[in-house]
Amino acid sequence: xxxxxxxxxxxxxxxxxxxxxxxxxxxxxxxxxxxxxxxxxxxxxxxxxxxxxxxxxxxxxxxxxxxxxxxxxxxxxxxxxxxxxxxxxxxxxxxxxxxxxxxxxxxxxxxxxxxxxxxxxxxxxxxxxxxxxxxxxxxxxxxxxxxxxxxxxxxxxxxxxxxxxxxxxxxxxxxxxxxxxxxxxxxxxxxxxxxxxxxxxxxxxxxxxxxxxxxxxxxxxxxxxxxxxxxxxxxxxxxxxxxxxxxxxxxxxxxxxxxxxxxxxxxxxxxxxxxxxxxxxxxxxxxxxxxxxxxxxxxxxxxxxxxxxxxxxxxxxxxxxxxxxxxxxxxxxxxxxxxxxxxxxxxxxxxxxxxxxxxxxxxxxxxxxxxxxxxxxxxxxxxxxxxxxxxxxxxxxxxxxxxxxxxxxxxxxxxxxxxxxxxxxxxxxxxxxxxxxxxxxxxxxxxxxxxxxxxxxxxxxxxxxxxxxxxxxxxxxxxxx
Numbered sequence: 001x002x003x004x005x006x007x008x009x010x011x012x013x014x015x016x017x018x019x020x021x022x023x024x025x026x027x028x029x030x031x032x033x034x035x036x037x038x039x040x041x042x043x044x045x046x047x048x049x050x051x052x053x054x055x056x057x058x059x060x061x062x063x064x065x066x067x068x069x070x071x072x073x074x075x076x077x078x079x080x081x082x083x084x085x086x087x088x089x090x091x092x093x094x095x096x097x098x099x100x101x102x103x104x105x106x107x108x109x110x111x112x113x114x115x116x117x118x119x120x121x122x123x124x125x126x127x128x129x130x131x132x133x134x135x136x137x138x139x140x141x142x143x144x145x146x147x148x149x150x151x152x153x154x155x156x157x158x159x160x161x162x163x164x165x166x167x168x169x170x171x172x173x174x175x176x177x178x179x180x181x182x183x184x185x186x187x188x189x190x191x192x193x194x195x196x197x198x199x200x201x202x203x204x205x206x207x208x209x210x211x212x213x214x215x216x217x218x219x220x221x222x223x224x225x226x227x228x229x230x231x232x233x234x235x236x237x238x239x240x241x242x243x244x245x246x247x248x249x250x251x252x253x254x255x256x257x258x259x260x261x262x263x264x265x266x267x268x269x270x271x272x273x274x275x276x277x278x279x280x281x282x283x284x285x286x287x288x289x290x291x292x293x294x295x296x297x298x299x300x301x302x303x304x305x306x307x308x309x310x311x312x313x314x315x316x317x318x319x320x321x322x323x324x325x326x327x328x329x330x331x332x333x334x335x336x337x338x339x340x341x342x343x344x345x346x347x348x349x350x351x352x353x354x355x356x357x358x359x360x361x362x363x364x365x366x367x368x369x370x371x372x373x374x375x376x377x378x379x380x381x382x383x384x385x386x387x388x389x390x391x392x393x394x395x396x397x398x399x400x401x402x403x404x405x406x407x408x409x410x411x412x413x414x415x416x417x418x419x420x421x422x423x424x425x426x427x428x429x430x431x432x433x434x435x436x437x438x439x440x441x442x443x444x445x446x447x448x449x450x451x452x453x454x455x456x457x458x459x460x461x462x463x464x465x466x467x468x469x470x471x472x473x474x475x476x477x478x479x480x481x
């Protein structure tokens with residue numbers, strides 16, 4: 001009986017084994033090819049992102065130096081820089097988002113083989129930068145004092161915060177023009193000049209902080225206000241270095257940036273604004289939530305505000321690496337879509353999002369293990385230290401979500417998809433995150449860690465929705481392409 005069954009089943013069994021081996025071979029080959037493409041894309045992403053990482057870490061180094069050097073002056077000075085910096089950053093991110101549109105536009109044109117068209121967007125970006133920066137400067141000079149008074153910022157450091165904002169906004173025109181050039185060279189894939197400029201700026205900022213904050217070389221000691229003066233001067237130096245570099249280097253000649261002085265061109269400005277306005281809203285929604293939380297915490301006294309600044313500064317420093325990876329992801333996708341390769345564009349997005357999330361998971365682990373050491377670098381005040389350590393625990397929770405959401409946002413910008421991400425960010429941060437933070441801070445007067453729960457909620461929801469949007473959009477483009 002068994003022999004008969006074996007005889008009947010044997011041919012079927014052999015066919016099954018043969019088919020299984022064939023399918024296994026077919027499966028192994030695509031997996032191997034996929035891993036090879038994944039590693040190749042990762043290497044390309046890191047080559048492009050490397051200088052941007054140095055740039056962002058240099059910026060974080062400036063923020064770190066501001067926090068540490070103001071912290072040495074006392075909790076009130078640190079709190080003033082925290083609140084004043086949050087207000088300045090909110091205005092700065094509006095300019096940043098609008099001008100960021102130059103990067104994906106330049107990337108598409110460069111990838112499609114039309115570098116000569118990039119210069120027109122740079123020139124119109126400069127006009128836009130000047131209009132935006134002068135508006136922010138004027139508003140800050142006139143209205144910062146009544147705004148901080150209306151919000152209820154602690155009187156103990158409110159005047160210092162006002163002085164800081166008025167000083168730092170003097171650099172607004174310079175930094176905005178710098179951004180127009182920065183996103184042009186970034187979109188073309190030339191990221192090293194950005195790195196060189198930022199390293200120069202880091203050295204200048206620390207030195208000028210020392211001069212203006214502590215009163216060196218016969219300069220009066222301006223304290224925390226001197227930090228704002230140093231930042232403004234550094235911004236002008238950054239602009240000068242970047243413009244000079246782009247003007248003198250032959251690799252930029254095909255872009256025809258300095259070909260002529262152009263008046264306003266509404267068609268080009270409209271394209272920049274139609275893409276940049278949603279980016280500005282998206283970035284401002286996230287940055288605005290962090291700034292709003294800083295301002296809310298500023299109503300609770302100098303110790304809590306200083307602790308918040310320490311935790312936020314460290315989290316922002318770690319965030320600079322996925323931020324650079326996100327910008328590089330935008331450029332990689334722009335180049336591949338400019339060439340018409342939708343499959344490579346999707347792979348580039350997946351690699352970018354994955355690497356952003358992995359790094360922030362590593363950062364969260366380090367934060368959990370060494371949070372005492374981190375806080376000790378900033379302050380020795382026991383009251384501030386205790387609060388800061390509790391906030392760093394919350395920061396470790398939201399860092400992974402923060403990495404994923406910025407990676408997905410960068411990928412979507414590469415597709416020039418900005419309107420839906422704008423709605424997602426506005427919903428996540430202001431419909432969900434801010435009300436929770438406000439209730440904790442104002443209504444219930446809860447401890448600072450509960451206020452930060454609004455950040456956790458907003459970032460987590462944004463990460464999920466933006467990743468879902470990227471997955472759906474990139475698949476749809478492949479199916480229809």
